[in-house]
Amino acid sequence: MRRLPAFVVLLAPSLLAAGWIDADIEAPLVLSEGGEAELVAVAPEGADLAWELTEDGLFDDGEQARPIFSARDIDGPGERYVALRVDDGEEIAYRIALIEIANVRPTIVSEPPAIARRGRPWEYRVVAEDPGTDDAEGLYVHLAELVAPEEMIVTDEGVVRWTPTTKDVGVHLVRVLVEDHDGATTAQNFLLEVVDDTAPFSPNPNPMPAECFRALQPLITVGNTNDPDGDPISYFFEVAEDGDFEGTDVVASPAVAPGRDGRTRWMVTRPLEPGGIYYWRAWATDGVERSAEARGALCIQPDETKPDGDDGDDEPPSTGPIDPRVRYDCSTGGASPTALLPFLTLFAFLRRRR
Numbered sequence: 001m002r003r004l005p006a007f008v009v010l011l012a013p014s015l016l017a018a019g020w021i022d023a024d025i026e027a028p029l030v031l032s033e034g035g036e037a038e039l040v041a042v043a044p045e046g047a048d049l050a051w052e053l054t055e056d057g058l059f060d061d062g063e064q065a066r067p068i069f070s071a072r073d074i075d076g077p078g079e080r081y082v083a084l085r086v087d088d089g090e091e092i093a094y095r096i097a098l099i100e101i102a103n104v105r106p107t108i109v110s111e112p113p114a115i116a117r118r119g120r121p122w123e124y125r126v127v128a129e130d131p132g133t134d135d136a137e138g139l140y141v142h143l144a145e146l147v148a149p150e151e152m153i154v155t156d157e158g159v160v161r162w163t164p165t166t167k168d169v170g171v172h173l174v175r176v177l178v179e180d181h182d183g184a185t186t187a188q189n190f191l192l193e194v195v196d197d198t199a200p201f202s203p204n205p206n207p208m209p210a211e212c213f214r215a216l217q218p219l220i221t222v223g224n225t226n227d228p229d230g231d232p233i234s235y236f237f238e239v240a241e242d243g244d245f246e247g248t249d250v251v252a253s254p255a256v257a258p259g260r261d262g263r264t265r266w267m268v269t270r271p272l273e274p275g276g277i278y279y280w281r282a283w284a285t286d287g288v289e290r291s292a293e294a295r296g297a298l299c300i301q302p303d304e305t306k307p308d309g310d311d312g313d314d315e316p317p318s319t320g321p322i323d324p325r326v327r328y329d330c331s332t333g334g335a336s337p338t339a340l341l342p343f344l345t346l347f348a349f350l351r352r353r354r
């Protein structure tokens with residue numbers, strides 16, 4: 001209950017004893033916070049009226065018979081008084097009425113994104129309004145825990161966050177509750193569909209899966225691929241002596257951005273052994289799923305180990321700096337069959353797998 005200002009208390013005896021002038025206020029008993037209502041002055045015709053509607057003790061809020069009382073900036077629950085001064089030329093009378101200001105539930109004005117993607121953060125910033133508060137400061141948001149997915153959280157700022165996993169693919173019912181500082185709540189129920197992620201397509205070995213390089217750190221190239229969902233993708237490469245890629249010798253790339261010319265390249269970051277034969281593999285990932293692998297093999301054939309009998313067609317220049325991009329197909333001739341026998345076997349194996 002609000003304390004009435006001193007002048008109202010002093011007036012109280014005259015209000016109670018009022019009777020010299022037949023006057024009254026018609027006002028609602030209850031008004032919602034943020035609402036407004038028309039007041040009616042009941043007074044002798046021709047009398048001067050003056051309203052006090054702002055609780056400042058001054059009858060300076062209008063002289064009409066039917067003023068509008070606004071509770072727009074008033075936070076309920078509580079009470080407000082309105083007062084009327086009536087002057088009929090001979091006497092002055094005062095009337096007062098109390099209006100109960102009721103709290104009103106907040107309103108959620110935001111709409112959640114209806115689709116979430118497996119493996120990707122989903123976020124919903126809940127925006128609520130309350131006529132009893134200038135902003136949402138007096139509101140807080142929480143989940144009705146029984147209907148929200150287990151890992152879903154709400155931050156202090158009222159942002160609902162969730163990263164669905166494989167088990168979450170499907171439709172979920174979510175209930176968000178917003179509560180004002182007077183304990184009134186509003187629920188928003190919505191269906192959230194978690195759609196699965198599809199892996200990117202495999203990158204393409206380019207142009208063939210078995211190559212020889214002069215450089216000890218060759219440049220491995222794959223053809224760019226794409227993602228069925230349109231997700232941005234990046235590439236990873238590995239080179240190893242064994243095709244299971246489980247040894248300690250594996251040389252792995254960081255994430256490699258797609259090349260702009262339709263091919264993506266990675267230069268092996270550690271010198272390989274001259275004459276060595278290696279496996280490589282590459283895959284694309286959309287950040288959630290990785291594609292099937294492109295695989296290939298390579299051999300390192302620096303100049304001094306260059307096989308004889310080469311016709312030169314596939315050969316890189318033998319002078320000048322070694323270009324890591326330069327490669328030649330060592331499975332179709334040119335290379336010594338004896339020296340490259342394991343490589344040819346491997347190449348045949350890879351071809352069968354394609």
Ligand SMILES: [Ca+2]
Nearest residue numbers: 052054058060
């Ligand atoms: Ca006033």
Ligand SMILES: [Ca+2]
Nearest residue numbers: 076103132182
């Ligand atoms: Ca309130």
Ligand SMILES: [Ca+2]
Nearest residue numbers: 104130132180
């Ligand atoms: Ca409220």
Ligand SMILES: [Ca+2]
Nearest residue numbers: 198229231286
């Ligand atoms: Ca995808």
